Amino acid sequence: MTTAQLTKSFPGLERALYEELGKEGQLKEFREGEIILRKGQFIRSAVLLLEGTIKLYQEDEDGGEFFMYYIQPGEACAVSMICSHEQETSSVLATAATDSTVLLIPLSCMDQWMSHYKxxxxxxxxxxxxxxxxxxxTISEIAFRNMDDxxxxxxRKQxxxxxxxxxxxxxEIANDLNSSREVxxxxxxxxxxxxxxxxxxxxIEWIKDDFNAA
Known part of the structure; x- marks a missing residue:
């Protein structure tokens, strides 16, 4: 991974940090639909997204899934950062919504970089x-709105x-909203x-004129 590619994906970092990212980071590719993180999985590295889209779900005790949010290129999976730092298991399921390329950052580097790079x-x-x-x-949607809303x-998010x-x-929509296909x-x-x-x-084709994405 070149410094130029990293600069494009993650602008605003120190030059020395780009060099470290290129040296220490491990590139990994996922096909659409592949699981990136499983609930209960120990996480050893932070996940930074270079290309594609990652979709995060919360799972209930019965295996039901509820869509939470997307991770875009140039962003990091905060769950992977927290769990790897605290040496905890993942509390969410993350899948590749499209073909995706990630950069995996070892825990040892994360700790060091936090003190060395602003x-x-x-x-x-x-x-x-x-x-x-x-x-x-997401909490607002679950707690205060009916299924129509x-x-x-x-x-709108899609x-x-x-x-x-x-x-x-x-x-698929019913699965994301933890509802039924009939509803x-x-x-x-x-x-x-x-x-x-x-x-x-x-x-589904969205045609409503007053579209204002959430």
């Missing part, structure tokens, strides 16, 4: 802060991430009747 400390703090805000938004919030053609089935299909039909979406066989 830009790394700022990068880590920003990762924690942005994920904390995502979690607050939660579905709209969810679809449009923001992938564009106005959402290539998810109703069952999602009924609500999607209601959205179509209201002129918000057009339903296709294995995709």
């Amino acid at each position: 830009s790394w400390r700022q990068f880590v703090i920003q990762a924690y802060r942005s994920r904390y805000q995502e979690l607050l938004n 939660r579905l709209e919030f969810y679809l 449009v923001k991430q992938f564009g106005k053609i959402i290539r998810f089935t109703h069952q 999602i299909s009924r609500l999607m039909k209601k959205m179509e009747n209201n002129g918000w979406v057009i339903l296709h066989r294995n995709s």
Whole structure:
């Protein structure tokens, strides 16, 4: 991994830190749908995303999944940072939403860089802060909104991430929202009747004019 590539993906770091990232980081590729982190897995490295999209879920005791948020290129998985530093197991499931390339950073380097590089400390703090805000938004959706509103919030996030053609089935959406396909299909039909979406066989087209991504 060259310094130029790292600078493009993670701007604003010290030059010496780019050199360390290139030297110590391990590149790993994941195909779409592959699991990156499992719940209960011991994490030995922090995960930085270079290319693609990572999708995080929370799992309940019965194996049900609830979509939390996406990680974009140039961002880090805050869960991997916390768990690797504290030598704890992962509390979430992370999968590759698209073909993805990550840079794995050993725990020993993370500790050293926190004391040596101001830009790394700022990068880590920003990762924690942005994920904390995502979690607050998710909690708000679960605690204070009905399924109609939660579905709209969810679809807006998908449009923001992938564009106005959402290539998810109703069952996949139901899995992400920890609901049933029947409930999602009924609500999607209601959205179509209201002129918000057009339903296709294995995709959904968002057509509502006042789109404002969550």
